[in-house]
Amino acid sequence: MEIGDDVVVTRAGITDAAEATFADSTEIPDRYARPDEVGDGVVVGDDESYELPLVDMARLLASESSEAETAKLGSACRDWGFFQLTNHGVDESVVQGMKDNAMQFFRLALEKKNALAVHAGSLGGFGHHFTGASRKLDWAESLILATQQNEKTSMDFWPADPPTFRDALGKYSREVSSLTRRLVGFMASDLGVEPEELDGAFRGKTQSVAMHHYPPCRHPDKVIGITPHHDGLGLALLLHVDDSPGLQVRRGGRWFPLDPLPGALVVNVGDILQVLTNGKYRSAEHRVLVDAERGRATVVMFQDASVAGTVKPLPGLGEARYRAIEYGEYVKGNFRGLAEGTRFVDSLEMDIA
Ligand SMILES: O=C(O)CCC(=O)C(=O)O
Numbered sequence: 282m283e284i285g286d287d288v289v290v291t292r293a294g295i296t297d298a299a300e301a302t303f304a305d306s307t308e309i310p311d312r313y314a315r316p317d318e319v320g321d322g323v324v325v326g327d328d329e330s331y332e333l334p335l336v337d338m339a340r341l342l343a344s345e346s347s348e349a350e351t352a353k354l355g356s357a358c359r360d361w362g363f364f365q366l367t368n369h370g371v372d373e374s375v376v377q378g379m380k381d382n383a384m385q386f387f388r389l390a391l392e393k394k395n396a397l398a399v400h401a402g403s404l405g406g407f408g409h410h411f412t413g414a415s416r417k418l419d420w421a422e423s424l425i426l427a428t429q430q431n432e433k434t435s436m437d438f439w440p441a442d443p444p445t446f447r448d449a450l451g452k453y454s455r456e457v458s459s460l461t462r463r464l465v466g467f468m469a470s471d472l473g474v475e476p477e478e479l480d481g482a483f484r485g486k487t488q489s490v491a492m493h494h495y496p497p498c499r500h501p502d503k504v505i506g507i508t509p510h511h512d513g514l515g516l517a518l519l520l521h522v523d524d525s526p527g528l529q530v531r532r533g534g535r536w537f538p539l540d541p542l543p544g545a546l547v548v549n550v551g552d553i554l555q556v557l558t559n560g561k562y563r564s565a566e567h568r569v570l571v572d573a574e575r576g577r578a579t580v581v582m583f584q585d586a587s588v589a590g591t592v593k594p595l596p597g598l599g600e601a602r603y604r605a606i607e608y609g610e611y612v613k614g615n616f617r618g619l620a621e622g623t624r625f626v627d628s629l630e631m632d633i634a
């Protein structure tokens with residue numbers, strides 16, 4: 282995947298040993314064991330006092346409810362950085378095709394999946410997601426691909442097995458691109474910026490996908506499905522393949538489990554959108570925990586954004602709180618942060634009165 286030659290990415294391949302560990306989780310090898318982290322921060326399982334926001338695309342689009350729903354979208358992006366989007370309008374058969382093909386891919390024999398194995402320094406391919414500062418491995422197998430079709434990326438790097446995979450991903454990726462443009466239009470209206478400014482930041486930019494499979498684990502209190510992280514790009518749109526919970530969002534130092542609403546997509550603000558909106562929208566930390574009985578799979582589309590090759594706040598949102606940085610430098614810094622367990626976007630923040 283084209284992210285520049287000097288970008289350091291630490292992903293690990295899924296070995297036979299990793300597969301055996303996933304298949305029989307009686308013993309948790311040291312590289313996966315992080316019981317202290319799982320319990321870190323209160324998980325509010327039965328606390329009814331919170332609700333992760335819901336946004337309804339049909340209400341955004343209908344003239345009589347658009348204003349109120351846009352305000353809801355805005356407060357979800359400001360307060361949580363996360364919401365579930367109902368009535369998103371992505372064709373049901375396209376969604377189903379994506380789910381079926383993702384599942385079929387993960388059910389293939391390891392040897393077949395490893396035809397697309399990550400290799401040193403590469404972001405794309407099949408393997409463990411990222412290994413952060415702890416060097417522990419996540420309890421997941423993940424396939425990461427560039428989905429934007431241009432001269433640099435090609436479907437040739439997409440799985441040829443199952444045979445319908447490329448067609449399904451191509452259709453889904455196009456639908457999510459148009460959905461993103463629609464959503465970004467309402468965000469611009471909430472923020473009071475020129476629609477063209479925010480749309481221009483997303484239009485024609487890279488899109489990539491991460492598909493994750495979290496096998497069940499007999500010791501869900503000892504492993505983590507995905508290490509706590511912020512998404513580094515513009516916007517992420519997550520599809521639950523099987524409606525299994527597991528995703529948790531951090532707010533006020535606590536982890537809040539997200540209860541997947543069947544048929545909805547989970548949308549979250551990435552670090553670049555936080556910068557574009559001059560900190561008005563927040564990119565929230567999130568992680569995935571696993572279940573003792575149920576496996577879980579997700580398909581996450583990442584939409585990239587920049588302003589003419591630069592990551593910086595859009596005009597009209599007050600005095601800039603972040604320094605402008607060239608996009609390539611941003612990507613490098615972001616991966617360095619992921620590897621070191623720091624958050625690069627924090628280093629762009631400026632002291633303003
Ligand atoms: O699978 C999930 O629920 C979350 C995945 C995620 O956070 C990511 O790919 O960045």
Ligand SMILES: [Fe+2]
Nearest residue numbers: 510511512567
């Ligand atoms: Fe994420």
